[in-house]
Amino acid sequence: MSSDVMDWDNAYRGAGAFEGPPPWNIGEPQPELAALHRDGRFRSDVLDAGCGHAELSLALAADGYTVVGLDLSPTAIAAANRAAQQRSLATASFAQADITSFTGYDGRFNTVVDSTLFHSLPVEGREGYLRSIHRASAPGASLFILVFAKGAFPDGLETKPNEVDEDELRQAVSQFWEVDDIRPAYIHANPMPMGELPDGAQAPGFDVEFDDKGRLKMPAFLLSAHRAG
Template sequence: MTSQVIDWDDAYEGNGGFEGPPPWNIGEPQPELAALIEQGKVTGTVLDAGCGYAELSLALAAQGYTVVGIELTAHAVAAARKAADERGLSTATFVQDDITSFTGFDGKFDTIVDSTLFHSLPVEGRDGYQQSVYRAAAPGARYYILVFAKGAFPPEAETKPNEVDEAELRAAVGKYWEIDEIRPAFIHANVPNIPDMPEPPFPRDEKGRMKMPAFLLSAHKPA
């Protein structure tokens, strides 16, 4: 399998071919994950794995959750910290670290949320990522992954996320976690302003954002 790698420092600093933030940073939590929060499925202390600009972390902190965002990219971490400070959200903290090897949080988190991180990692980093978040999870912790499905990007794209099929996702995560469900879902993304780009073949939500094919995985760590 070819491991596609995106330069995330480049993308977040506005040099990755986008005008403004990457299209999947929509200024609020992804709707699939917002629904989980509304349904009471996010509980306790939360890890926002690969938090990016941390829309999810900030929304959770605004609701009173204690949340830690771990992100590799210094630019995104700085932006997240600034936003939390400006909004007075003292229960959101952000750490610059490699999600595939971070330590120092053993057994801490009751919920771990991956909002479009899994497909951003090189394929060879997936196992280290699963080991790291499993180690950081408390007994009985819940784990949610929102990830691009195969077909979200054209096969001829030179650089794209590492999309998955259900079997691939199940094999990577099920090695450590008890999987409860994998279901079709959507990742909502702003339409990128790229000259000469064909109209993306995706439905739109009520805000005009693309609804790109994805999976939502739900799993848990045995108590």
Template sequence: MSAEVPLPEQPSPAAFDALYRGDFETFRRAAPPSDTARYTEFQFDRVPWDIGEAQPVVRDLEADGQIASEVLDIGCGPGENAIFLAGRGYQVCGLDAAPAAIAIARERARQRGLGEAVAFDVADATTMTDYTDRFTTVVDSALYHCFPEGQRHGYVAALHRAARPHARLHVLCFSDRVPDEFPGPFRISEDNLRGTLADAGWVVRRLEAATYTTAFTRADLAQQPTSSLAAVASGLGFDSDDRLLAPAWLATAERS
């Protein structure tokens, strides 16, 4: 099994910031195109991973007792996972490289009466120099797979420094079962995820197949039937709200 499916250069933090500001065209120009010429690219008018609530996997982790304060939501985006966990009583810090994402997260927390319960800030996930030895739980919901191999090792090492001894790390990332036609970041093999975490000092306690819920619905795909995403959707599946699901890994590791 290969370590990853190589793709063109991934969008920069500035491109992600443009996406959160609603500049979808700038993000589309920065995103890697599909290699499948017979399909057109899927045109979107929303942040593809912003489902307006916490990822179901994160909800399940909390219900299963896998979260403990103090929590880091790394690559928090618009803040839904962090806000959910803060509402459940955890001390939560959400970090993202995109200032526009942080602005959205802060406003959503304020609107839900949790503005004082969760802290959001702009930070580089590959360094996090101001957060050493701080967190007992780290949640990565779809950030790991955004980094190329050269950055991935430094990223999980930075998480290790930010975590306290015996802290838990939960990583939800796209797996190598995601079809080539599916637009998005790097595909990650089980071996790659296990090896990268272990190299940084994380002890993998669990690694299993999961799904990542996207913001795209069956109706959205029906409006663009010749797009690359619509072409593979039937093989991926939808949740009870008709949202498209992407194959993923869920890894839980402990800081040594």
């Protein structure tokens, strides 16, 4: 699912194919990343790459972290800035940017977190993205990527995320970062329309788990890496 086929701003306006809030907008940080927060794995300053409505950034700022969120969608950025103002979170800031080529933050961030962005990029945009966040990170910085695993969506869908297998993810990230760990994980999502499925395909929701809030738990990977110091 690339920016060539998905109008991200339209999705955040609730006017896209999802006919309401996008499925990844669950109103709180993804649980896999919230667990990293509880475990003290993040260090300021934090870059929230492809922040969307930025629930992770807002949660981190509420605990005193300095966070910058970047996203392509002006609607998402406006919503994130409003939320930060309403919650009086002065250490969270948000800006519209192309995450595959942004500049202006060289060497700033000690943590980069990617909450379901990687699979939304065009495959050909991955190198520019990883180079850009590497440039923005400080020596020794940590990187966390939560991304859909291959098989999370049925084959044959006209539009779906660019899911990865473990080797593909490791190979892409290791061009710029030292990969420490890749483990199976879940992305939690609200029910979503799958559109017309190919014969024999099964939509997520029939063969995946649900969390205690009735949301889908879809197969994913959580990658941990660091920038060589």
